[in-house]
Structure formats: structure tokens, C-alpha cells
Amino acid sequence: MSETKTLEAVARDRVGKGAARECRRQGLTPAVIYGAGQPPRAIAINFNALKKLIFAGGFKTTTFEITVGGETEHVIPRDYQLDVVKDFPIHVDFLRVGAGQTVAVEVPVHFVGQEKSPGLKRGGTLNVVRHTVELNVPADAIPDALEVDVSKLELGDSLHISAVTLPKGAKPVIQDRDFTIATIAVPAGVREALQQEAAAGEGSEG
DSSP, X not given: OOOOEEEEEEEOSOOSHHHHHHHHHTTEEEEEEEETTEEEEEEEEEHHHHHHHHHTSOGGGOOEEEEETTEEEEEEEEEEEEOTTTOOXXXXXXXXXXXXXXXXXXXXXXXXXXXXXXXXXXXXEEEESOSEEEEEEETTOOOSOEEEXXXXXXXXXXXXXXXXXXXXTOEESOOSSOXXXXXXXXXXXHHHHHHHHHHHHHHHHO
């Protein structure tokens, strides 16, 4: 489970493009906190600290306690914008979250057991259909990742979300179908070899 991290911020008394540019010139990144039936709150966060958090990974599945003017806001990042040329953060949206609240988050998928998979041992390749899965989870129990075991998959097998053990309280956002997470694809060369084996077997039986 991702641990709650802390961030220091300052309140912004002005909004708009001009105010945002001035904010960045001071080494800060403009952001906003919204939700929970309260008015949006314009803030600014240290640019270097925010950049490290974003590029360290897992930013959008991490909850934060942001201190602003002596007050603490419990939030989760909902979105961020990067400069299209220099690839640094230029704005962040944070959503307020309360105790017991459920939020939708995209959780990365980590695959294990590849060295034991019969299909992979026979020349198949792991075809990842979903690198992330969107889950509804308690805000205080957001998983760092979903661990998906492929150790028993054969050539041509598919692994669906129903076969994945989800953390307590977590449910897929998609509920109307048993969607595919990964498959063991059969490369053309392996398929031809299997067909030749099958044909040889039929010939010997005849």
C-alpha cells in the first residue's frame, strides 16, 4: 500500500496565465485542490520537490497531506500537465479525500512467474494487454501495484481480471465484462513448428 506523503505549499491569491507564469519564475508550480463540497483552493508547490515526486513513479496512486498556511489537506493527485517541450510539471490538480472515501485510480500491473510459465518456456511471448488497471479502492488503502501470476499459462492462454487477486475493498471500474490482462502469444515460427509436430503425429498414427 502506498504511504501518505507530506508536501508544503503556499496559497495563491491570484489565478490565470499571468499569475501562473509569475509563480513558475519563483521556482514554484501552480496547483489546485478541489472536491469534498468545498471551494477550490489555489496553491503553489516547490518545483524541484514536485518534479522528483512525479518522475519517481506512482504519483497518481499516492495520497498526500498538503500543509497550506497551517492547515492540512488530505488529497490525491488527479491530473498533472507537463511542458510539451521541456517535459517539466506546469500544473497539478489534487482531489480532497476523506476517511473511508473510495477513489478511482489506475494501478500498475506487475507480472510474476514468467520463468515458470510452460507457454513462455515453449517459445511463447507475454503479450501485455493492460499495463494498468483502473480500480475503485479506499483512499487509505491504495495498492502500489497489482501482482499478476502467469506461471501456469500455456501457449495461447489468456489471463482475465477474474483470475487476479485484488486487494481488500478493491473492485475494477469496468464491471460489465471479464477483460483481458495478458495473453501468451504464439509467434509464427513456434506456430509452424507446432503444426509440423501435429502433422507428424497424425502421419505416424496413420
